[in-house]
Amino acid sequence: MTDLTVLMSTIEAIRPASDQTRREATAAMADKVKPLGSLGLLEEVAIRIAALRGRVDLPDPTPAVVVCAADHGIAREGVSAFPQAVTGLMLTAFGTGGAAVAVLSRAAGARLVVADLGVIDPPVVPGVLDLSIRPGTANSVDGPAMTPAEATAALRQGIDLAHELVDDGVDLIALGEMGIGNTTTASALTAALLGLDAAATCGRGTGLDDEQVAHKVSVVDQVLARHASVSDDPLAVLAAMGGLEVAALAGVVLGAAERKVPVLVDGFITGAAALVAARLAPACTDAMVAAHLSPEPGHALQLAALGLRPLLDLQMRLGEGSGAALAINVVRSSIAVLTEMATFASLGLDQTSPVT
Ligand SMILES: Cc1cc2ncn([C@H]3O[C@H](COP(=O)(O)O)[C@@H](O)[C@H]3O)c2cc1C
Numbered sequence: 001m002t003d004l005t006v007l008m009s010t011i012e013a014i015r016p017a018s019d020q021t022r023r024e025a026t027a028a029m030a031d032k033v034k035p036l037g038s039l040g041l042l043e044e045v046a047i048r049i050a051a052l053r054g055r056v057d058l059p060d061p062t063p064a065v066v067v068c069a070a071d072h073g074i075a076r077e078g079v080s081a082f083p084q085a086v087t088g089l090m091l092t093a094f095g096t097g098g099a100a101v102a103v104l105s106r107a108a109g110a111r112l113v114v115a116d117l118g119v120i121d122p123p124v125v126p127g128v129l130d131l132s133i134r135p136g137t138a139n140s141v142d143g144p145a146m147t148p149a150e151a152t153a154a155l156r157q158g159i160d161l162a163h164e165l166v167d168d169g170v171d172l173i174a175l176g177e178m179g180i181g182n183t184t185t186a187s188a189l190t191a192a193l194l195g196l197d198a199a200a201t202c203g204r205g206t207g208l209d210d211e212q213v214a215h216k217v218s219v220v221d222q223v224l225a226r227h228a229s230v231s232d233d234p235l236a237v238l239a240a241m242g243g244l245e246v247a248a249l250a251g252v253v254l255g256a257a258e259r260k261v262p263v264l265v266d267g268f269i270t271g272a273a274a275l276v277a278a279r280l281a282p283a284c285t286d287a288m289v290a291a292h293l294s295p296e297p298g299h300a301l302q303l304a305a306l307g308l309r310p311l312l313d314l315q316m317r318l319g320e321g322s323g324a325a326l327a328i329n330v331v332r333s334s335i336a337v338l339t340e341m342a343t344f345a346s347l348g349l350d351q352t353s354p355v356t
């Protein structure tokens with residue numbers, strides 16, 4: 001099958017979550033020995049996952065953290081506080097287990113899967129999947145970051161990866177990314193897809209000062225002007241602005257949603273991938289859980305557009321999947337609440353509402 005055929009058949013196969021199971025899970029949660037709603041968002045997560053999976057008796061999840069890495073031509077515009085070579089260096093840190101997301105994945109008992117979608121000069125690191133489409137995108141200020149065929153190929157890599165993980169027993173996928181300059185790419189994508197100004201979506205990334213953020217805004221303005229004619233078609237916007245890892249992550253979302261497996265969206269870059277996926281297949285938002293809120297100004301705007309409420313707000317602004325890895329245990333706990341907590345009825349009580 002061609003990449004486009006796989007993409008289209010995946011999109012067509014994505015179904016909304018089950019309203020019937022949502023009602024059953026909501027009723028089951030309401031029976032638990034606690035005041036109604038007292039576990040806050042922890043209640044909602046398990047209910048949403050039950051509705052997605054079509055069953056209330058959810059097993060303890062088998063999680064995987066998927067980190068997609070690639071380089072960005074736009075890094076040449078001086079929009080990051082760090083040099084492009086850091087993308088490749090971090091592949092080594094992922095592979096050798098010392099990166100933040102590697103540590104947090106271990107702490108969560110999750111398998112870490114790292115894929116190179118287009119790192120320039122990637123180091124040889126055992127365990128890193130070589131899914132490279134091209135060595136970095138082109139600079140989207142000058143022209144399209146990639147061709148539609150390359151964007152589709154990257155999406156397909158993500159779909160295939162999600163399918164392989166699910167076939168291997170994974171039923172919770174945390175999204176992560178690495179790519180110097182990718183907050184600028186995510187800012188351009190978010191502004192284009194949500195019809196916002198660059199100033200609303202540009203933040204400090206790896207640590208820009210006010211003057212550097214102003215430069216970043218002007219660069220994103222140039223990208224938006226250069227590609228103004230494509231802004232209605234999500235695949236064309238993705239190809240025009242990049243990046244390869246964002247495309248692959250959007251594919252992971254689509255592939256997981258097709259198999260009714262929830263994805264934990266991390267920060268601003270994975271949020272941009274989630275937006276692309278939602279534009280391609282609106283029902284896939286039912287498979288998304290927002291792990292945390294990043295201080296990047298565009299992140300809250302993405303989550304609002306996706307209709308998602310973040311589980312955590314720890315002022316984390318690293319990316320890599322760090323927030324998503326951390327939220328795995330929140331999801332696991334939410335499922336345990338739904339499946340293990342006693343009910344009022346099981347304790348011989350029929351009083352589930354407060355004394356009036
Ligand atoms: C050492 C290091 C580790 C990282 N891990 C994630 N990022 C994060 O920073 C990058 C995006 O920020 P910007 O757009 O400002 O370049 C991405 O690679 C993201 O994952 C890192 C950045 C650095 C420097």
Ligand SMILES: O=C(O)c1cccnc1
Pocket residue numbers: 183204205206266267268269270294295296299316317318319320
């Ligand atoms: O919000 C994020 O995920 C983020 C912010 C800064 C740098 N990298 C990632």
